[in-house]
Amino acid sequence: MIQLSNVSKTFFTQKKEVTALKDVSLHVKKGEIFGVIGYSGAGKSTLIRCVNLLERPTDGTVTVNGVELTSLPSGKLKEMRKKIGMIFQGFHLLKTATVYENIAIPLRLSGVPKSEIHQRVEKYLSIVGLQDKHDSYPSQLSGGQKQRVAIARTLAHEPEVLLSDEATSALDPETTEAILQLLLKINEELGITILLITHEMNVIQRICDRVAVMENGEIVETGDLLQVFSAPQHETTKKFVNSLFHQPLSQSLVEESKKTGPIVTLSFVGTASGEPALALVSKQFDVYPNILSGNVTQLKNQLYGKLIVHLQGSEEETKKAVQFLNERGVRVEGANVHVFENQPIS
Numbered sequence: 001m002i003q004l005s006n007v008s009k010t011f012f013t014q015k016k017e018v019t020a021l022k023d024v025s026l027h028v029k030k031g032e033i034f035g036v037i038g039y040s041g042a043g044k045s046t047l048i049r050c051v052n053l054l055e056r057p058t059d060g061t062v063t064v065n066g067v068e069l070t071s072l073p074s075g076k077l078k079e080m081r082k083k084i085g086m087i088f089q090g091f092h093l094l095k096t097a098t099v100y101e102n103i104a105i106p107l108r109l110s111g112v113p114k115s116e117i118h119q120r121v122e123k124y125l126s127i128v129g130l131q132d133k134h135d136s137y138p139s140q141l142s143g144g145q146k147q148r149v150a151i152a153r154t155l156a157h158e159p160e161v162l163l164s165d166e167a168t169s170a171l172d173p174e175t176t177e178a179i180l181q182l183l184l185k186i187n188e189e190l191g192i193t194i195l196l197i198t199h200e201m202n203v204i205q206r207i208c209d210r211v212a213v214m215e216n217g218e219i220v221e222t223g224d225l226l227q228v229f230s231a232p233q234h235e236t237t238k239k240f241v242n243s244l245f246h247q248p249l250s251q252s253l254v255e256e257s258k259k260t261g262p263i264v265t266l267s268f269v270g271t272a273s274g275e276p277a278l279a280l281v282s283k284q285f286d287v288y289p290n291i292l293s294g295n296v297t298q299l300k301n302q303l304y305g306k307l308i309v310h311l312q313g314s315e316e317e318t319k320k321a322v323q324f325l326n327e328r329g330v331r332v333e334g335a336n337v338h339v340f341e342n343q344p345i346s
């Protein structure tokens with residue numbers, strides 16, 4: 001649906017050149033929710049703005065729904081852009097217009113017939129759950145409601161693709177969750193392909209099918225959600241994933257525990273394979289598992305757990321216990337434990 005091929009973008013300022021994207025290739029499939037995550041300055045905004053050519057790549061091609069945008073004349077590009085909606089962190093609503101007019105004015109400007117405008121405004125206000133806010137002004141709405149209006153305004157153009165540029169970054173956790181659920185609904189019920197950028201792992205975790213991790217203008221890792229969570233390869237990906245799971249432990253606890261058995265990381269999909277398997281370990285072997293940190297979290301469609309566990313027991317017995325856990329689909333690795341003051345200890 002969206003194909004970026006060898007896209008590079010260099011900004012030339014008076015003082016210096018900044019290469020924001022370096023030879024980025026990315027494929028977003030029709031109907032999926034694809035998330036790009038990275039720290040500040042990684043190049044995420046530049047990347048998403050290249051998809052609808054708000055930024056024109058210095059090199060490479062951008063193709064949306066089979067049409068190569070980078071080679072289109074400006075008239076045709078304008079037409080294609082109507083199929084690509086975009087929402088932003090800052091909502092960009094007209095302060096002096098009502099909710100209704102915020103949606104209707106852009107429709108008028110893009111030539112939608114008068115008879116259809118009212119119907120579309122009603123339809124999309126209802127989809128975002130704001131049918132009772134027609135006559136409110138943006139200043140009378142909460143942040144979450146403003147984002148809903150911005151989403152309705154975008155959907156009213158009936159796009160095939162929705163680009164989300166940090167759409168939940170200005171919202172509190174509860175409102176973020178509600179907006180993420182709305183994006184899921186839009187994806188599932190209207191069949192709109194979504195490409196989003198974020199610096200928050202929980203956004204990726206809650207709604208994305210696939211994810212790319214960016215650093216210094218490059219994509220350093222891409223994969224399915226579960227694959228990236230369960231076996232992150234790149235250091236940056238590991239940092240994002242660990243930020244959700246690992247609490248630092250006290251050095252004395254780690255040192256003390258290690259005297260009587262290994263500290264391991266267990267990861268598993270679904271609750272069935274995690275803690276119950278651990279309970280069986282203590283029944284079947286002369287091993288006492290003690291959970292030191294971690295949690296079970298909801299990925300888009302499934303539960304995923306990661307626990308740091310001390311396996312108290314002899315080398316022979318703990319080896320058997322690890323094999324037993326592996327056979328039950330629990331992945332066991334040597335733990336990369338973080339102690340207070342952020343000193344990793346191995």
Ligand SMILES: Nc1ncnc2c1ncn2[C@@H]1O[C@H](COP(=O)(O)OP(=O)(O)OP(=O)(O)O)[C@@H](O)[C@H]1O
Pocket residue numbers: 011012013018019020038039040041042043044045046047199
């Ligand atoms: N218009 C511009 N002119 C010059 N440099 C720019 C411009 N836009 C972005 N950059 C630079 O390109 C690099 C990538 O910026 P970009 O905004 O794409 O990153 P980001 O990952 O979205 O970061 P953030 O999350 O902080 O917005 C940065 O070094 C930034 O300073």
